[in-house]
Amino acid sequence: MARELETGNHAAGYALAVAGEANRTARGAICGAYPITPQTEIVEFLRDFPFTKGRVVPVESEHSAMGVCIGGALAGARAFTASSSNGLAYMTENIFAAGYYRLPIILIGVNRTLGPPWNIWTDQGDTLALRDAAWLQFYTESHQDLVDTILVAFRVCEDKRVLLPGIVAEDGFVVSHTQMIVDLPEQDLVDRFLPPLDLPHRLRGRSVTVGGMTYPHETERHRMEIQAAMERVPVVLAEALDEFERVFGRRPHGALSAEYTEDAELVLVACNTMVRTLRNVVRRRRAQGQKVGLVKVKMFRPFPRREFARAIGSARRVGVLDRNHSPGSGGIFWPEIVTSLRDRPDVLVQDYLVGLGGGDVTPAVLEEIIDDLAGRQMAEEPLWKEVLT
């Protein structure tokens, strides 16, 4: 493997490119490319990549970027693109279409706050707004996590037991524009890990109308099939991680990872780069003797409810860090956590809205949250970070 100093975006572009190139023995690679900060370097990287069999189409909008991916995937190619924030919002109609067409397209969501007011920094509201779109969703904490998860996502999404698209999210700027040493897997290993795509319902001279009209009972069946495919993801993901470890010699995190939770009294839940700050704070508290743990939720769709209920162990207090906001509700991870713990009325779950619009989620903020959670008699409505400080 090549260990290189790379930005998150170039690392993601590389992972997409080698995944696409791995399909050169089948029907090739296709990408609709459109710039938006902080995603732009990904599509720039892809436009420069010398695909053996592939095309990166410079389109006029995100909506068309996903349109090109849809057409290319239907014709049998491995399809991928990247976007952020309002670009994802503009793409949304075709994002839903790609899910309902059952096309295993991979989209890098470089998290950026939705506007207006305009803000280019990270929060996860843009990709989380797509949670109902029949896409798998993965949230990554580092450059290496990003690269590995992109490759895993292709393998899981293209598996015939799944056949759904997937979003792999990275924090804008914090990952996208910083450099870290990262293992960039060589092509021959990626070729071993990603079998050629064989989309069962691709266009192949059959008189099939893809996406035509259905009546209610057929639509219901279609949605039930998507739900069943989502429910098969944990098994397929576990197999993919085993295979990843065999091929690349390391094992990425799965749907979630529980750290310091065995005897934890309170657990904090986070995604993306917040996990890394939180991990340091938890270690410090552990060194001081406080029984604190953390759960990194990497896979938001399908949400790993059963695994989460197990992951918190015997903890009776759970604090959710939501770097997103659903107006009129609160954080978007929070109701998922509450639902996952519906058989645990003894557990106090408090939601914390942190780092919206890219505000720094510092160790000091996390220390305050841990103290608040530890001293709390009951949960209340989602708390804004500003309320605490």
Add this chain to the structure above:
Amino acid sequence: MTTATTAPHELRCDGILRPGNTNCAGCGMSIGLQWLEQALGQERPTLCIPACCGIVTAGAFPTSAYGVPTVACTFASAASVGTGVSAVYAMNNEDELTICWTGDGGTYDIGIATWSAAAERNEDLIYICYDNEIYGNTGGQRSSATPQGVKTSTTSRGKTEPKKDIMAIAAAHRIPYAATLSIAHRDDFMRKVQTARRMKGFRFLLMLSPCPTGWKSEPGESVDLILTAVRCGLFPLYEVFDGRRYRINARPDGTPLEDYIRRQRRWRSEQLDLEAIKAQIRENWAYLETMARVFPARETE
């Protein structure tokens, strides 16, 4: 006979538009689809069809009135989905034809940025707009293809703005081929589709498509209405090569505009100004004749 138990790979392509579809009587699009099939002979293109009557034509799953691979695209996406399909066929060295089959809503309005971009990239697509001058399957609302003076469900007193000149917009992209199609001129229709088929790149075809439901016309008169539209000069038949060289295929023969207008109740509005329309027709023709004289198509085209 295709039955519910037929495996998908056994679904043979047997032509573009199958009999037994639910299209309205007198639908110009139906005739266009049949003539498209006749023009292409044994070729079985892939169709990309956005939201429009053209996809309602397919009928309900699991049946389809289309005997060729067809993608029901989102409204603005025929040309982007078509780009992806066509690109992957090409990279696999498959000489498969991809056709975007779209209405005026998907072409003049919501999809214009998408096909404009595909035209600018000169994607290998035949893009056909069947223009019935309204949003048809939503019940007949105005589009930017609706002519001035026409009543629709959103212009109850008649549309006040003139129709958009989509052919001029297409030609301005300097695409290899742009042409108008008439369902009353069969040889001309066949020749233009076949001309487009022989070319590579983005080819734009515009077909005026009667909609008896929306036009409030007699279904049996649809073909004659288009014949009249061509003869009175309202719908010129012409071709533009590389966006620059013009050829006129049929000229007005003195047929009165009124012969076209009075057979459609959609024109009975306060906004109708026959003399203004006639003046526009004269101007259009002066422009076309000038272009065809100064920038004529080559003999070989």
